Amino acid sequence: MPSPKSKNPVSGGGSPVLGSSNGRYDFMSLTKPLNRSSPPHQRQGSDPATARLRASESPTRRRGSSSSTGSGQGLPEEDGLRLNPSFIRVALSSLLAIDLWMSKTMGVCACEDSSWGSVRPLMKLIEISGHGIPWLAGTAYCLYKSDSATGQEVMLNLFMGLLLDLVLVTIVKAVVRRRRPAHNRMDMFATFSVDRFSFPSGHATRAAMCGRFLLAHLVLAAPLRFLVVLWAALVGLSRVLLGRHNVTDVMFGFWMGYVQYNLIEMLWLSPQTLQGLLGQLA
Numbered sequence: 001m002p003s004p005k006s007k008n009p010v011s012g013g014g015s016p017v018l019g020s021s022n023g024r025y026d027f028m029s030l031t032k033p034l035n036r037s038s039p040p041h042q043r044q045g046s047d048p049a050t051a052r053l054r055a056s057e058s059p060t061r062r063r064g065s066s067s068s069t070g071s072g073q074g075l076p077e078e079d080g081l082r083l084n085p086s087f088i089r090v091a092l093s094s095l096l097a098i099d100l101w102m103s104k105t106m107g108v109c110a111c112e113d114s115s116w117g118s119v120r121p122l123m124k125l126i127e128i129s130g131h132g133i134p135w136l137a138g139t140a141y142c143l144y145k146s147d148s149a150t151g152q153e154v155m156l157n158l159f160m161g162l163l164l165d166l167v168l169v170t171i172v173k174a175v176v177r178r179r180r181p182a183h184n185r186m187d188m189f190a191t192f193s194v195d196r197f198s199f200p201s202g203h204a205t206r207a208a209m210c211g212r213f214l215l216a217h218l219v220l221a222a223p224l225r226f227l228v229v230l231w232a233a234l235v236g237l238s239r240v241l242l243g244r245h246n247v248t249d250v251m252f253g254f255w256m257g258y259v260q261y262n263l264i265e266m267l268w269l270s271p272q273t274l275q276g277l278l279g280q281l282a
């Protein structure tokens, strides 16, 4: 009895005789027309004139076009381009939905009668510890009181960093214009008009930037360094617990503050630069 393997598959001409047991489905798929509508390069220009044009294409050109379909999967570039934006859109809206859901669930101190309403005063204290006014006022005071050149240099750069942070956050908030979560009660003290927007969290940018600044220039003892990191994390967490921000506002804020510190280092004002600037002003 002849073995099924000895049969000539081509003579089958796409016959259903070949089953999965002989592992030749890949061969069949090349000879049989696809079930779905023909691929785009056949959909467009299937008239004889276009077919002649295609036949006259140089092999290099044909090779080039087939390679652009991507590793022989038969997925034309145009299909890939059409799929990607919708994939990105679906991924982004899923991320946004998760963000909104997490932020709403975590907003447990949004008002006094929320589930963790009793912790709200503590969260508001942490909020004030990351507010721009105490940081600007405190840094200006230390700058004024500092009697060493190094101390003045450090404080001046921190002060400039705080101003830079305010400017950058204002710009991003004004451009993105994302509204604060619906469950937020807008009872923050000393806000700008852009602070009705929530992306990014200004407290988170400041916490990350000042945290890095303190660790690099002012706080050396290990327990205190731990407290600095804990403080920055609590400032970020309190923004979501108070219902002021969505999780992504805070995460982006941390990233932005981290990068802002790199900017401070790049633009560092040395005593020489300062003397030059002051000399020009005088």
Ligand SMILES: CC(C)=CCC/C(C)=C/COP(=O)(O)O
Pocket (backbone or CB within 6 Å): 131, 132, 133, 136, 188, 189, 190, 191, 192, 195, 197, 198, 200, 201, 202, 203, 204, 239, 244
């Ligand atoms: C008035 C000054 C000097 C700063 C404003 C500080 C402030 C209220 C920022 C908003 O922070 P979030 O974006 O985290 O709510």
